[in-house]
Amino acid sequence: MARKSAVAARGDGAFGEFEFLRRLTEASGVSGREERIRELVLAETRGMWDETRVDAMGNLICLKRAARRAKRGDGAQKVMLACHMDEIGFYVRYIDDDGLLRVQNAGGFDTRNLFARRVRVQGRRDLIGVMNPVGKPIHIATEEEKKKIPEIREFCIDLFMPKEEVEKLVEVGDPVTLEQSTAAIGEAISGKAMDNRVALWVGVNAVRRAAATSRYDVYFVACVQEEVGLRGATTAAYAVDADVGIAIDTTLCCDTPGITRDDAVTEFGRGVGIKVMDSASISHRGLFEEFVAVAKRRKIPFQREVLPRGGTDAGALQRARGGTRAITLSIPTRYIHTVTETIHRGDARAAVELLAAWLSA
Ligand SMILES: [Zn+2]
Incomplete structure (x- = not known):
């Protein structure tokens, strides 16, 4: 007590x-x-x-x-x-035509752990983005497509802004890390x-x-x-x-x-x-x-x-x-x-x- x-x-x-x-x-x-x-x-x-x-x-x-x-x-x-x-994290490799960020990894990732992630982009200011592989949601994916394990270069980071806006805030070479709050779970600490x-x-x-x-x-x-x-x-x-x-x-x-x-x-x-x-x-x-x-x-x-x-x-x-x-x-x-x-x-x-x-x- x-x-x-x-x-x-x-x-x-x-x-x-x-x-x-x-x-x-x-x-x-x-x-x-x-x-x-x-x-x-x-x-x-x-x-x-x-x-x-x-x-x-x-x-x-x-x-x-x-x-x-x-x-x-x-x-x-x-x-x-x-x-x-x-x-382990990423660097921005380029900004694609849709204004999505494409990244290069620094350190070893298992890409199966990168689906549906929030990320932090250290641009002109810190930006939260959403990371997913290119491709379809499960509702419309074929059996073959569901089995595929994507490579890092197939992941996109969506900042939900038009390309011109993204380009004002992010440059090639800006760092990106996964975003996760840390939790105290009984005797464990997880993050x-x-x-x-x-x-x-x-x-x-x-x-x-x-x-x-x-x-x-x-x-x-x-x-x-x-x-x-x-x-x-x-x-x-x-x-x-x-x-x-x-x-x-x-x-x-x-x-x-x-x-x-x-x-x-x-x-x-x-x-x-x-x-x-x-x-x-x-x-x-x-x-x-x-x-x-x-x-x-x-x-x-x-x-x-x-x-x-x-x-x-x-x-x-x-x-x-x-x-x-x-x-x-x-x-x-x-x-x-x-x-x-x-x-x-x-x-x-x-x-x-x-x-x-x-x-x-
Ligand atoms: Zn280590």
Whole structure:
């Protein structure tokens, strides 16, 4: 009861400590246009860092110095946290004769998830549009037409304005993102871009929690352009030149009907994922064992994760310069790369706890 009224008093309703995650997920930041997300992170963390800078690619690099000296060596070792802030989305490719927008995707979509969507177009001002594939509604479609899975180039965005009006407000190259409000559903939080805004939430909260105890100089990096090939992390990792690189990202959580346990990868609500391998990196074995040991000692729920396909910024971190010890901490996410990406609060909290404990160990 007391807890409930405290939450209500803060005015953030059902989201509680996840209110910042709600704001992050509802904002637009397609790969290459992450500026709104960067501003949200800076506003939320004002006063928290010893140094901040934005590099040429747009990565936000924030340093929090160690609270105490490392046990070995002279200075504190450097740890880089890579939390990509971009989301999969689109750029306007052209405006067709009917005034509809045709788009190019940035990042991998399953086009079956793109039917009947609202989108946000960042034109001269923000515009809401409706996205659908070309073709007929079910009433008049043939059996053959119903089975067809359209390609991205067959989707149109309708702004319900004549072409001349559209041309005043939108130009080729303007970014487009899916529009979806985020919902708190019991222990779950569901919305678009949970991949990878939940990592920003985890990273910020872990650094905050470890502020008085961390034995590392932590470089929290909100990276750009992960979804198009780990591009931001590549340059940030080179610049930071860390001793340890930790990517925080979502991972598949396919414990849902129609998929066998064999392909589940992780289970919802069973704890933070400690990555063994994916197709971009194999975690440093010593680091992996350290994280498992800390999780066991602190009784933090965790899952060992092997992901057959897909990768994270750890792939860039471990190959920076002469090589860096690297690992990924994962947040199991159901329905990934849709607007219903969903995480379990307990898994996100476990990620914060594990990372803060490791930084302080
Ligand atoms: Zn991701």
